[in-house]
Amino acid sequence: MKETTLKQIAETLGISITTVSKALKNYPDVSAKTKKKVLELAQTLQYTPNSFAVNLRTRESRTIGLIIPEVVHHFFSNVINGIIAEAEKNGYLVIILQSNESLELEKKQVDLLINKRVDGIIMSLSNESNDDEHIKDIIRREIPFVMFDKISKLINCSKVIINDQKAAFEAVEHLISKGCKKIAHIRGPVNPQNSIDRFLGYKKAIEKNNLNFDSKLVYTCKNVTFDEGKEFAAQIIKDHPDVDGIFVITDLVAVGVIAYFNENNINVPNQIKVIGFSNWFMSQVITPKLSTIDQPSYEMGVNSFNLLLEEINQRKELLEFKPKTIELQTSIIERESTSGN
Amino acid sequence: MKETTLKQIAETLGISITTVSKALKNYPDVSAKTKKKVLELAQTLQYTPNSFAVNLRTRESRTIGLIIPEVVHHFFSNVINGIIAEAEKNGYLVIILQSNESLELEKKQVDLLINKRVDGIIMSLSNESNDDEHIKDIIRREIPFVMFDKISKLINCSKVIINDQKAAFEAVEHLISKGCKKIAHIRGPVNPQNSIDRFLGYKKAIEKNNLNFDSKLVYTCKNVTFDEGKEFAAQIIKDHPDVDGIFVITDLVAVGVIAYFNENNINVPNQIKVIGFSNWFMSQVITPKLSTIDQPSYEMGVNSFNLLLEEINQRKELLEFKPKTIELQTSIIERESTSGN
């Protein structure tokens, strides 16, 4: 019932622990005969190295940590998917923590992972994050570290992002090309870099096309929910009945907007056109189907892990590491909610 | 730059490693004076115990493994959420692996977790799973183990489930109570216990209400996707134009069914009523809103972890462990897709 150890194999075979270890790792300085004996006994005894001992000895656990704001979220669960797939392919396991958009939890979780001595950390910031001390702690300890999507510009580390400003700009110009003259924007919370950037992209597109930027047309989400979408839709119609286009921070909220318009017989896209962001699965299921910006979430996960792995390997060789930033391409998905003209 | 160790603290303080260790763990046989000195130095040096060494010494890692078929899935991501929240509350971290509904991958992942020497494993079987050897291996090694949702009746371990048969029975009787006379069933793949049970619940409800069970009215999903829902909807209308109700294995597929009917001007619920299973978020967003069975996914996660923790603690005390099964309650959520009468 006890776990098999090198010692056991060594004793039953009458050889030393060293030789057993070397035989199993195919060292050149152990004879073919001995190797065979060891391999066979290890097989029948179902020997697997004690990973606790290996970790201690090699100072690595082949485990990385991942902190994200929300697991139950189309975008993030796709990123998770990419990360754990790529990690597994490379012999790494992934510990996942959820900050629930809380800075306090996020800090605690960073500590947890540092104490756990994971080989690296991948992270997307919570909406509350504006304090960087816990992040700087990771950098200070020289723990391999990658941020994706919701990043901090102040931290010098590897990053995987999209060009939020450019993507938002294109989304709004798409609305304009479809004939929209008065475009509202439902933006994300104030802190996150990407909701700032998307807002800036919106503003730039409005100004470049001489549409008169009006801050009254900008509505700010607190929780970024379906219900908030419904509420803002009602508010926009009330405040500005002549709005003919809305650019929404993310599809979930946009779906709320459309749901409200459907319930109140406001025709999308004829009266108002709506474009979202993220291309989550549901956007092609609702009526009318939602136009949106496709954000390559799975690839973000894959790239994040690979950047992390690069840093892990560099540091293992004691080479100095230069952070990289990968910018992934987005694309407009045109569907029914912006059709016409 | 090097990590602080007990040895360092001991040397700078001129005392033994033993005493430092005991001071930090508040042993009674070290004087208040020494404790204070140690604690203070540990604080300024930012000492945190090397978890690799602790793991090796204590033979536990305070980490559990979780294997699920799909991360990007409303139900499973909610379960994940429950598990990692409850785990964190109890000082455990969670390694997540995704079997992608593949038996081969599932087996490899079980091996990975066993070799990693996690303190316990929580698992939901893939659709392909009909071979139990890898599961029995977990039991044989006496690794604390809990299955949820997609379980195997042949394995004697703790389980967290719903009563699929009863819930399905109620769903179908709900359709009947709304006037349906000819009810089709889009069932899940052949292997999983819960798709079998839901089918049995369907059959029982049909028979009990003298509706003439007809196996031609049962359609079997292979991949359980949105598109499959659309295809089966088309097929059902073609094969049996007089079908007036459909019970669908899960909401995602049911949403596909409704999408097809919407596109082809077949009125739901007037011509055909549809009920799904799981109560995922989208079911309340589409038009018409989908009636469904609410499955308490987050609670499933919480309960799974707690059962696992019980087993971990029991085994640590070398007490023998008796597996438990927790059955959570489901409920019918009545929405537009079954309204009328």
Place this chain on the structure above:
DNA sequence: ATTATTATCGAAAACGTTTTCGAAAACTCC
């Protein structure tokens, strides 16, 4: 002052591996 008791400490073993380095054994070559 002697013994008994308690408070405080540390040596050492153990957890199971990996790797360095030296020693012994087995060869080669003349």
Place this chain on the structure above:
DNA sequence: GGAGTTTTCGAAAACGTTTTCGATAATAAT
């Protein structure tokens, strides 16, 4: 058959903790 070379092996240290058990020092009891 001896010097040199190559195979093959194992002792030992190290990774950083935890915990047992014995030793010493300080205190209390007689």
